[in-house]
Amino acid sequence: MHIPPVHIEYPDWVESLVDWERGYASDEERMRLAIDLSRENVVRGTGGPFGAAIFESDTGKLVAVGMNSVVRLNNCTLHGEMVAFMMAQSRLGCFSLRSDDGPAHELVTSCEPCAMCLGATLWSGVRRVVCGAHRDDARRLDFDEGPVFPESHQYLEARGIRIVHGVLRAEANEVLELYRARKGTIYNG
C-alpha cells in the first residue's frame, strides 16, 4: 500500500517574516512574534489564526516557529504548537527539548493550547509556556479546545512546567477576530 509520506514544511512567507538572528528578550517580544505568525497565516491564507515559537528561555534565542497548518497540509494534528515542537526537535536532532546540560526551552503561543497541544507540551521537554489569547477567545469562533480542565494545567505545573497566561491577549485576540471577519474555516468544529 502506498501512502504518501507526510512532509511538514513552513509556508514560503516564513523566511521574509522571521528574524532568526536577533534575541527576543521579554515575554512581550516573544509573544509579538507568535502573534505576527498567526496574523500572517491568516492574511496569506495558509491556515488558522494561531502562531507559536520555541525559544531558549535565558538567551531569548529563537529555535523554531510554528503556525497552524491543518488545512494546508491535510493533517489534523498540525496546530501551531505542534509544528513548533516538531521543527525545534528536527533542528536539534532530538525528541526532547530538555537535557541536563543544555539550555531550558519555552513555548510561546498566541492562544492557550488545546488538549492535544497541552499533552504534547508535556512530552516536548519545554519548561515554560507563555500564552496570549484565552481559550474562551478561541471558543467564541467555535474552535473547540477539547478536554482541558484546571487539573490539566495543574498536572503540567506539578511536573515543573510553568504556565503564564494572557500576555498581549488583546493583540492576539485581534487576529482571531480578523479570521472570523474573513470567514476562515473552523476545522475543529
Place this chain on the structure above:
Amino acid sequence: MHIPPVHIEYPDWVESLVDWERGYASDEERMRLAIDLSRENVVRGTGGPFGAAIFESDTGKLVAVGMNSVVRLNNCTLHGEMVAFMMAQSRLGCFSLRSDDGPAHELVTSCEPCAMCLGATLWSGVRRVVCGAHRDDARRLDFDEGPVFPESHQYLEARGIRIVHGVLRAEANEVLELYRARKGTIYNG
C-alpha cells in the same frame, strides 16, 4: 534559517507485516493487528511498544497503520495513534476522517491514548476508539499518560465518539512487558 523538514514514513518492515487487502471483521481482529504492530516495533528496535490502526468501521477496510516513532524520527509527537491519524489523512487527502457522505472511521490502539492522542482523536474525525492495554499497564513501565481524567473520556463521548476499553488487554500488555524486559527507552519519563 534552514530547519530540516519533517518527513514521516513507516519503518521498512511494515509492508511485510501488514495485509492491506483483507477485511478486519471484529474488534479482536483489528486489535490483533495493532498489537502485532506494537510487537514488531519492539522486536525490530524501531520504537516504543505501541501500535495503532484506522479502519472503516462498517467494512473493516484498513486505511492506515501507526507505530510509535518518537525516538526513530526524533519527534515527541509521533505516538502510534498520531502516526495512524497522519497517514490516514495523507492517504485520503483530507484533514478529517469524518464526512457527511463517506464511511465512518475508527481508531484501534494497543494502549489507551495519552492526553495528546486523546485530543487528536477529537480532531481526527474518528467516531469510535477501541483500546487494548489500560493506561495503568503503561504506567507500570513509567510511561506517563499525561492529564487524562474520567471527564476527558466523557468529553469525547459527549461529542459522539464511542470508546471501548480492554480488548485483548492481556495480549497488548505482553508487548509492554517485552519492552520492559528489553530495557527499552522510556521517552515520556
